[in-house]
Amino acid sequence: MGISDVIPVPVAIDEEIEKWTIFGRPVAEVWFTTTEKIHQIIEMGPIKNIFNWGRKNSVYFLMQPMGCCGVEMFVFGAAPYDSDRFGCIPRNTPRQTDVMIISGYLTRKYLPVFKNLWEQMPEPKWCIAIGECAISGGPFYDSYNIIQNTGDYFPIDVFIPGCPPRPEQFLEGLINLQEKIKQRKDKRDY
Amino acid sequence: MTTASEVLSSIQSAFPGAVLDSRVESDRRLWATIDAKTILDVCKHLSSKLNFDHYSGAAGVDWIARKEMEVVEIMASHGAHQVVAMLKVKTHRESPSAKSLTGLYWNANWYEREIWEMLGINFEGHPELYPLLLSDGLMGAWPWRKDYKGYPDLTTGERAVAITTPEGYTEYRFPPTPAEIEAGTVVVERPKYPSFREREEKEIKSDSEMIMHLGPQHAMVPGPFLLDILVEGERVKKAFLDLGYIHKGIEKIMENRTWLQGITYTDRMCYVASLSNNECYCGAVEKILGLEVPERAQYIRVILEELSRIQSHLIGTGEFLTLIAGVGYAPWQYMIMDREKIISLIESVTGARLTHTFVRFGGVRNDLPEGFAEQCKKVLPYMKSRTEEFIELFAQDPIYHARMENIGSISPETGKRMGCSGPVLRATGVAYDMRKEDPILVYPDLDFKVITGTRGDSADRIDVRLREMLESIHIIEQCLDRIHSGPIKTEAKIPKKVPAGEAYYRVEDPRGEMGMYVISDGGDKPYRVKVRGPFYATFQTLTPLLEGVYIADAVAIAGSMDGCPSEADR
Numbered sequence: 001m002g003i004s005d006v007i008p009v010p011v012a013i014d015e016e017i018e019k020w021t022i023f024g025r026p027v028a029e030v031w032f033t034t035t036e037k038i039h040q041i042i043e044m045g046p047i048k049n050i051f052n053w054g055r056k057n058s059v060y061f062l063m064q065p066m067g068c069c070g071v072e073m074f075v076f077g078a079a080p081y082d083s084d085r086f087g088c089i090p091r092n093t094p095r096q097t098d099v100m101i102i103s104g105y106l107t108r109k110y111l112p113v114f115k116n117l118w119e120q121m122p123e124p125k126w127c128i129a130i131g132e133c134a135i136s137g138g139p140f141y142d143s144y145n146i147i148q149n150t151g152d153y154f155p156i157d158v159f160i161p162g163c164p165p166r167p168e169q170f171l172e173g174l175i176n177l178q179e180k181i182k183q184r185k186d187k188r189d190y
Numbered sequence: 191m192t193t194a195s196e197v198l199s200s201i202q203s204a205f206p207g208a209v210l211d212s213r214v215e216s217d218r219r220l221w222a223t224i225d226a227k228t229i230l231d232v233c234k235h236l237s238s239k240l241n242f243d244h245y246s247g248a249a250g251v252d253w254i255a256r257k258e259m260e261v262v263e264i265m266a267s268h269g270a271h272q273v274v275a276m277l278k279v280k281t282h283r284e285s286p287s288a289k290s291l292t293g294l295y296w297n298a299n300w301y302e303r304e305i306w307e308m309l310g311i312n313f314e315g316h317p318e319l320y321p322l323l324l325s326d327g328l329m330g331a332w333p334w335r336k337d338y339k340g341y342p343d344l345t346t347g348e349r350a351v352a353i354t355t356p357e358g359y360t361e362y363r364f365p366p367t368p369a370e371i372e373a374g375t376v377v378v379e380r381p382k383y384p385s386f387r388e389r390e391e392k393e394i395k396s397d398s399e400m401i402m403h404l405g406p407q408h409a410m411v412p413g414p415f416l417l418d419i420l421v422e423g424e425r426v427k428k429a430f431l432d433l434g435y436i437h438k439g440i441e442k443i444m445e446n447r448t449w450l451q452g453i454t455y456t457d458r459m460c461y462v463a464s465l466s467n468n469e470c471y472c473g474a475v476e477k478i479l480g481l482e483v484p485e486r487a488q489y490i491r492v493i494l495e496e497l498s499r500i501q502s503h504l505i506g507t508g509e510f511l512t513l514i515a516g517v518g519y520a521p522w523q524y525m526i527m528d529r530e531k532i533i534s535l536i537e538s539v540t541g542a543r544l545t546h547t548f549v550r551f552g553g554v555r556n557d558l559p560e561g562f563a564e565q566c567k568k569v570l571p572y573m574k575s576r577t578e579e580f581i582e583l584f585a586q587d588p589i590y591h592a593r594m595e596n597i598g599s600i601s602p603e604t605g606k607r608m609g610c611s612g613p614v615l616r617a618t619g620v621a622y623d624m625r626k627e628d629p630i631l632v633y634p635d636l637d638f639k640v641i642t643g644t645r646g647d648s649a650d651r652i653d654v655r656l657r658e659m660l661e662s663i664h665i666i667e668q669c670l671d672r673i674h675s676g677p678i679k680t681e682a683k684i685p686k687k688v689p690a691g692e693a694y695y696r697v698e699d700p701r702g703e704m705g706m707y708v709i710s711d712g713g714d715k716p717y718r719v720k721v722r723g724p725f726y727a728t729f730q731t732l733t734p735l736l737e738g739v740y741i742a743d744a745v746a747i748a749g750s751m752d753g754c755p756s757e758a759d760r
């Protein structure tokens with residue numbers, strides 16, 4: 001690609017500049033670049049850590065109570081356990097959230113809907129599975145209507161066991177997720 | 191007062207030969223097998239002559255050994271008498287069919303639909319026999335039949351195949367494997383019916399109408415369910431409900447667990463009222479076993495159930511407040527904070543925050559901890575003053591009243607006819623409370639009022655809940671004064687195998703009348719457990735209630751019902 005793709009310059013100059021080099025590499029490659037290139041550079045450099053620091057401190061989650069664990073999720077998001085301290089604020093629409101909490105049993109009827117919700121969330125996004133049901137079907141493992149392996153459908157970063165886990169465990173899971181984001185070890189590699 | 195034997199003789203004299211088999215369990219329970227041809231007439235007779243104006247539900251039972259199926263109609267009355275009539279209708283297992291009672295009782299609709307989709311019993315004369323809980327993929331498999339085999343391997347992860355639809359969404363299908371088709375464990379022939387989407391789109395009559403989806407994920411819903419409203423301008427013309435998004439098949443699972451393990455599943459049916467659910471299941475089994483519960487255990491149960499009622503009403507009211515922007519978000523936080531106090535009280539006894547599994551057959555799991563009474567005496571006065579504050583707050587606020595009064599009003603007659611119960615029915619002015627109606631445990635000795643409203647609108651429903659909390663506090667205080675030391679479990683040995691028998695037991699759940707119909711065939715597992723949940727019945731009233739209201743009120747009405755879709759879906 002040439003500079004004329006990025007800024008409107010006469011083709012002649014474009015050809016001229018393309019011959020220039022800097023540190024042995026063509027100038028055009030290093031200095032004039034596209035958004036995609038910028039992203040690649042950010043991906044490589046330490047600036048990504050600053051991005052991830054920001055991301056980790058604003059993990060809004062989708063308020064989507066699905067089962068018994070959903071009630072604990074209410075409490076986790078409200079005053080007594082106050083997830084807001086960690087930048088984790090409940091939102092009601094998937095368009096504004098970063099974290100999907102699978103808070104209960106996923107049924108055959110709900111799975112497509114849930115997948116839509118997940119696809120509606122803007123990148124970057126993470127997923128937490130809460131409770132036995134979300135991990136392996138839990139007490140309903142042999143039901144005709146429950147999906148057992150949610151991990152097959154969603155890239156789950158943190159599993160929080162319990163039936164239901166206590167809100168303190170929710171906090172711990174959240175902190176683990178933040179740690180993962182910081183260390184860039186999350187499943188989707190942000 | 192009418193008694194069960196009087197009801198039986200009245201049926202027998204009006205329809206000679208209609209009662210094939212009968213059993214009068216007590217003054218309050220009548221079991222009768224009715225000739226399938228006369229069931230409609232018998233029900234008409236019951237409702238017109240004997241005040242059976244409360245159709246409480248229906249259960250389907252698959253008696254595979256006898257090659258027949260049964261539909262059990264549960265009939266009761268709204269306060270005129272306390273008899274519960276369990277009328278059984280038998281049908282052949284090959285092409286089972288029964289007469290629909292929808293013409294007589296409006297609320298039979300959902301119960302019959304459920305029996306149809308789960309057991310495949312066809313209801314003649316039912317206006318809309320469409321699936322209610324199951325997804326289309328499972329229709330025709332009749333999962334509650336005893337010979338259903340696609341269990342559990344239908345749902346393992348690798349089975350689902352992702353398909354991208356033309357609109358760009360991902361959908362999952364569960365194609366059967368060739369081995370399964372050969373073994374005959376998958377459905378090859380499915381019943382034909384219009385889908386939910388087609389049904390609602392048929393109702394669109396002009397260009398000015400459109401359908402709005404509230405759910406399955408929506409800020410309004412306390413759990414996943416789909417509420418579609420057909421709107422014209424600002425008015426809702428018709429509402430459609432689709433549930434089953436968290437249908438777990440608890441009733442079927444309980445058939446595959448031992449009697450004791452079943453208690454854990456009742457917890458997970460409605461997780462904010464798990465103690466009442468425990469009570470209901472254990473009470474039914476105790477009835478079959480003929481167990482007496484020691485007095486101390488009865489008091490402990492009452493104390494915990496009332497505590498659980500308080501926390502349930504707090505979370506229900508709090509949720510409602512988050513929905514009506516007028517009052518805002520702060521009260522929710524306060525209510526949840528207060529709820530934590532109650533939860534920690536319950537937790538100090540049961541060891542769990544939500545899923546207690548505390549009540550046992552013939553007693554409770556463990557005794558009250560040391561210092562429980564003192565702790566209660568600290569928390570309860572606080573709760574009382576807080577509740578009074580909440581009541582006053584609501585009573586004073588003119589904006590709240592302008593917004594909520596006469597919204598979603600139900601008249602007493604409609605409320606009774608639609609089969610709703612609990613605070614929703616009591617708000618209309620009908621004093622129908624299981625604690626008075628079908629008293630269990632030590633409730634008859636306790637002094638408490640049944641709280642009723644006058645208008646039956648959204649504001650009243652909230653008000654009734656809040657005032658009920660005060661009554662609950664009053665009950666707990668009495669219990670704490672009266673409780674003596676003593677055993678907390680019966681002396682009797684509880685057998686692993688429960689003798690053959692059946693029982694129907696009702697308790698007052700925070701949401702209303704909860705009944706469980708438990709059948710034992712003498713094995714170590716229940717033969718059938720049917721749950722008559724309170725919210726299932728209330729849920730059904732939502733669609734007619736929403737007709738003609740403003741869109742903005744739809745949420746306020748649905749929120750004031752204190753929904754628990756998990757219990758409706760089971």
Ligand code: SF4
Pocket residue numbers: 067068069070103104105130131132133134138139162163164165458545
């Ligand atoms: S893990 Fe337990 S508490 Fe959580 S949703 Fe499942 S059954 Fe309910």
